Amino acid sequence: MDEITALAKRRGFIFQSSEIYGGIGGFFDYGPLGSILKRNVKDAWWREIVELRDDVVGFDSSIIMHPSTWIASGHVANFSDKYVDCKNCKHRFRADHLPSLERCPDCGMRDALTEPRNFNLMMQTNVGPMEDSASRAYLRPETAQGMFVNFKNIYQSARKKPPFGIAQIGKSFRNEITPGNFTFRVREFEQAELEFFVPDDGNDLAWYEQWVHARKKWYGDYGVRQDRLRFHELTSQERPHYAKVGTDVEYLFPWGWGELESIAHRGTYDLDAHMQLSGKDLTYFDEASKSKYTPILIESSAGMDRTALTMLVDAYQSETIAGEASGKETTRVVLRFHPKIAPVQVGIFPLARNKPELVERARQIERGLRPHFRTQYDEGNVGQLYRRQDEIGTPKCIMVDYESLQDGTVTVRDRDSMRQDRVDAARLRTYLAERL
Numbered sequence: 001m002d003e004i005t006a007l008a009k010r011r012g013f014i015f016q017s018s019e020i021y022g023g024i025g026g027f028f029d030y031g032p033l034g035s036i037l038k039r040n041v042k043d044a045w046w047r048e049i050v051e052l053r054d055d056v057v058g059f060d061s062s063i064i065m066h067p068s069t070w071i072a073s074g075h076v077a078n079f080s081d082k083y084v085d086c087k088n089c090k091h092r093f094r095a096d097h098l099p100s101l102e103r104c105p106d107c108g109m110r111d112a113l114t115e116p117r118n119f120n121l122m123m124q125t126n127v128g129p130m131e132d133s134a135s136r137a138y139l140r141p142e143t144a145q146g147m148f149v150n151f152k153n154i155y156q157s158a159r160k161k162p163p164f165g166i167a168q169i170g171k172s173f174r175n176e177i178t179p180g181n182f183t184f185r186v187r188e189f190e191q192a193e194l195e196f197f198v199p200d201d202g203n204d205l206a207w208y209e210q211w212v213h214a215r216k217k218w219y220g221d222y223g224v225r226q227d228r229l230r231f232h233e234l235t236s237q238e239r240p241h242y243a244k245v246g247t248d249v250e251y252l253f254p255w256g257w258g259e260l261e262s263i264a265h266r267g268t269y270d271l272d273a274h275m276q277l278s279g280k281d282l283t284y285f286d287e288a289s290k291s292k293y294t295p296i297l298i299e300s301s302a303g304m305d306r307t308a309l310t311m312l313v314d315a316y317q318s319e320t321i322a323g324e325a326s327g328k329e330t331t332r333v334v335l336r337f338h339p340k341i342a343p344v345q346v347g348i349f350p351l352a353r354n355k356p357e358l359v360e361r362a363r364q365i366e367r368g369l370r371p372h373f374r375t376q377y378d379e380g381n382v383g384q385l386y387r388r389q390d391e392i393g394t395p396k397c398i399m400v401d402y403e404s405l406q407d408g409t410v411t412v413r414d415r416d417s418m419r420q421d422r423v424d425a426a427r428l429r430t431y432l433a434e435r436l
């Protein structure tokens with residue numbers, strides 16, 4: 001993990017937030033490559049969940065909602081973790097993360113930990129010029145509630161009838177007691193949530209199974225190693241009382257299994273809760289039968305920061321190879337990203353940067369490919385250029401050399417096999433499209 005964290009900083013994937021002031025716990029910034037990596041992860045989710053389906057509509061709700069939202073949802077009363085303080089070193093811990101409450105894990109002092117106390121994870125702010133309890137509001141701890149309170153607006157305006165879903169990607173905030181493991185547990189993060197509403201016609205469990213299957217396929221399609229992914233079906237003790245069934249998607253990180261996503265059958269709990277507190281009708285009116293009912297909800301809620309981190313960790317490999325030019329043994333660090341996830345898909349370089357005709361030809365090829373792929377022009381020592389592109393996970397590199405000027409061909413190097421093909425530059429777009 002230390003190697004990956006160092007690489008993420010060195011190559012511009014992820015930086016600590018406000019680093020020049022010493023950072024702030026649980027917040028991170030995505031650099032030039034990291035921002036594209038995360039965008040690609042989000043686009044891959046959106047494409048699959050919204051664009052390629054005709055039964056899911058997109059949505060984008062505000063981060064701050066009416067405070068009653070969080071009373072109805074149960075977050076004000078129950079969205080808390082238990083914490084303990086060490087009376088000796090003053091450090092604070094999440095009680096359920098400690099193997100025992102007998103001894104402080106940091107200073108080792110016996111009987112120094114306080115009794116566990118509740119800590120609400122919602123971040124607070126004030127709306128308007130007054131800072132009093134009447135103006136108190138919360139930064140949403142999940143995007144889901146925006147979709148529940150808008151259920152009627154959405155199905156009526158989009159003319160949708162259950163089974164149908166609402167999908168949203170957006171920022172959520174949780175004042176985690178102990179953020180950690182790089183971007184795994186943070187205080188500001190992005191969630192991609194799907195709320196799929198189904199009629200109470202006996203097919204709800206089949207819909208749930210279908211979504212578990214669809215999500216399994218999605219991770220596989222984007223290359224996440226199957227032996228590091230597991231779908232853990234929750235026991236009745238593990239899932240909330242209203243959930244009929246639930247599955248956590250987990251990835252084997254260097255520190256152990258960590259949750260990427262939760263998929264749950266939530267019954268009518270959420271819509272019922274909002275109807276009760278708001279007094280507004282959020283049932284679905286079925287024109288055909290002239291009757292109304294509260295649809296059952298199947299939810300899939302994935303963390304985009306955790307998924308981007310998974311892509312990074314899963315892609316990372318440090319291997320010993322024979323040097324491409326020298327033949328001597330060397331260590332190669334490579335990110336084997338799926339081509340759709342890789343921030344740069346094609347690197348293009350001239351063999352020598354002091355030869356204007358090579359530079360011009362390489363730049364021309366790069367300009368031609370740019371509208372179709374995520375490209376990057378670079379120049380310098382060839383070995384170092386390949387190393388750098390391997391480290392940022394670029395699947396294909398194109399080298400323009402003297403032969404290119406004579407016969408119009410270029411060398412295309414494959415990141416994973418390091419094999420080099422000679423390809424006619426006029427065919428590059430098709431050649432790359434077939435492989436990326």
Ligand code: GAP
Nearest residue numbers: 142144184185186189260261262301302303306
């Ligand atoms: N609406 C359901 C919901 O929010 P959750 O299991 O609390 O369910 C869903 O959160 C996902 O959001 C998690 O599986 C995780 O990927 C992500 N997530 C939750 N807390 C997070 C945190 N502190 N840092 C990063 N991601 C987080």
